[in-house]
Amino acid sequence: MVYEVEVVLGVALIAILLPVVISRPKQPHIVLIVADDLGWNDVGYHNPNVLTPNIDKLASEGVVMDHAYTQPLCSPSRVALMAGVFPYKVGLQHLVITNRAAVCAPQNYTLLPEELKKLGYATHMVGKWHLGFCNWACTPTYRGFDSFFGYLGSDEDHFNHTKEGYLDYRDNTDPATEYENDYSAYTFVDKATEVVQAHDSSRPLFLYVAFQNVHEPLEAPSKYYDLYPNVMNEGRRFHSAMASALDDAVGNITRALKDKGIFEDTLILFLSDNGGDLDNYGNNYPLRGGKFTIWEGGTRTVCFMRGAGLNRSGHSFSGLIHAVDWKATLVSAAGGTLEDASDSMDHWEDIVKHDVTRRTEFIYNLDDVRARVDDGHAAIRYGDYKLIQGSPGLYDGWYLPDNTTNRTELNYSQPLDPETPSNSYWLFNLKDDPYERKNLIDTHQDIAEKLKKKLTEYHNEMVPANFPDESDEADPELFDGVWSPGWC
Numbered sequence: 001m002v003y004e005v006e007v008v009l010g011v012a013l014i015a016i017l018l019p020v021v022i023s024r025p026k027q028p029h030i031v032l033i034v035a036d037d038l039g040w041n042d043v044g045y046h047n048p049n050v051l052t053p054n055i056d057k058l059a060s061e062g063v064v065m066d067h068a069y070t071q072p073l074c075s076p077s078r079v080a081l082m083a084g085v086f087p088y089k090v091g092l093q094h095l096v097i098t099n100r101a102a103v104c105a106p107q108n109y110t111l112l113p114e115e116l117k118k119l120g121y122a123t124h125m126v127g128k129w130h131l132g133f134c135n136w137a138c139t140p141t142y143r144g145f146d147s148f149f150g151y152l153g154s155d156e157d158h159f160n161h162t163k164e165g166y167l168d169y170r171d172n173t174d175p176a177t178e179y180e181n182d183y184s185a186y187t188f189v190d191k192a193t194e195v196v197q198a199h200d201s202s203r204p205l206f207l208y209v210a211f212q213n214v215h216e217p218l219e220a221p222s223k224y225y226d227l228y229p230n231v232m233n234e235g236r237r238f239h240s241a242m243a244s245a246l247d248d249a250v251g252n253i254t255r256a257l258k259d260k261g262i263f264e265d266t267l268i269l270f271l272s273d274n275g276g277d278l279d280n281y282g283n284n285y286p287l288r289g290g291k292f293t294i295w296e297g298g299t300r301t302v303c304f305m306r307g308a309g310l311n312r313s314g315h316s317f318s319g320l321i322h323a324v325d326w327k328a329t330l331v332s333a334a335g336g337t338l339e340d341a342s343d344s345m346d347h348w349e350d351i352v353k354h355d356v357t358r359r360t361e362f363i364y365n366l367d368d369v370r371a372r373v374d375d376g377h378a379a380i381r382y383g384d385y386k387l388i389q390g391s392p393g394l395y396d397g398w399y400l401p402d403n404t405t406n407r408t409e410l411n412y413s414q415p416l417d418p419e420t421p422s423n424s425y426w427l428f429n430l431k432d433d434p435y436e437r438k439n440l441i442d443t444h445q446d447i448a449e450k451l452k453k454k455l456t457e458y459h460n461e462m463v464p465a466n467f468p469d470e471s472d473e474a475d476p477e478l479f480d481g482v483w484s485p486g487w488c
Contacts (some may be wrong), residue, residue: 027204028308029266036215039276039284051412054251070323072298083109084327084344088366091466099153100470102488104132113144127210134488145277149191158219166476168483193256213246216280235281270304293393294364319357384431387451
């Protein structure tokens with residue numbers, strides 16, 4: 001009996017003296033894929049008329065976010081995504097950053113790639129930047145990315161990569177002049193594949209691919225156009241073709257990850273930057289409205305996660321998530337914590353283990369500028385309720401153009417007066433009425449007043465929109481015919 005005690009004590013002493021090795025979870029590779037203007041009903045898993053088998057498969061193998069929100073337009077959504085801050089707090093809530101605007105993402109906020117670099121990640125970007133480029137300090141390789149290939153501005157031709165006849169295509173900081181007639185989705189896949197192939201797999205990778213598809217101009221290689229012989233509407237046919245080209249590109253990126261042997265160690269986040277553009281045949285059915293608007297069709301977007309760390313597949317997630325939250329959430333998935341989270345909320349554990357998030361409210365947008373008839377609006381989500389003040393946007397309804405010669409608009413309410421006064425209000429219970437059909441402003445005045453008060457409180461935090469006149473100093477003629485930084 002004495003010997004047994006001595007043996008036990010000896011083993012315990014050895015265990016104490018041995019060095020302690022703490023096992024840490026392996027950091028996932030992270031691939032963030034952002035589609036441009038992809039509508040709620042522009043993916044196959046919502047609409048079988050659209051052929052997106054690769055996107056559908058990834059979504060089915062992961063967690064589909066049923067209530068993921070963005071801003072109603074490109075630049076504001078990208079600011080929210082990269083900086084983790086609501087655009088109204090940094091003056092970027094009005095329309096988008098234009099190529100001639102002396103504006104860029106705020107320098108006093110770290111961007112997502114900068115945070116991931118602190119955690120040891122290699123960081124690479126391919127595709128659309130659209131966070132301003134008047135100064136080199138505003139551009140991707142100065143804001144946390146090890147490499148960049150793509151375009152800095154808002155939109156351009158998919159084949160010749162020009163806007164207003166001037167090139168906007170760069171390989172890191174150099175103009176990329178040898179890609180004329182190459183479809184951008186093809187080139188972006190090639191560049192993303194090169195990044196994956198060259199990567200040292202022992203180090204975590206962050207790859208951000210911001211596709212141009214399905215943003216206008218409506219252009220696609222003929223093989224995708226030919227997939228839709230039964231779509232009679234020419235615009236919708238091209239739009240659907242662009243969605244299928246995007247899907248092929250996503251499939252080729254996943255293939256590159258598999259060929260590298262890191263697919264199962266990779267966390268993929270896919271989302272659209274805003275709702276579909278109804279003017280260019282996007283489809284957000286059954287959601288109301290589209291891009292430019294603060295209706296659900298402009299802000300509730302397709303989104304899913306798939307891969308390392310999730311331990312879930314085929315799951316629909318009902319918690320509220322806003323684009324600002326992905327910064328903290330992805331940093332958390334990478335094993336880190338933001339020192340200054342600003343508006344960004346970490347939902348990683350919620351997504352992995354639960355079905356709700358801590359987010360119960362958010363601001364759709366706060367914009368006091370009324371330069372056009374569809375400008376000037378504010379909206380808040382609080383629990384199940386949504387309050388809109390001012391003009392939600394000109395697009396009041398949805399389009400179902402897939403099998404019609406002409407665009408067919410279905411309005412379920414009276415068309416909005418384009419001169420909607422700023423003191424007009426709409427109140428919806430989105431749990432009972434997700435398609436915003438029934439305005440409760442007259443019957444739920446107690447709730448409306450509570451949300452008006454909260455909206456006023458948020459409005460007090462608002463920075464006036466930084467939307468300057470376009471500058472002649474940005475003229476590409478001053479930069480050898482290339483849209484370029486270095487003039488502000």
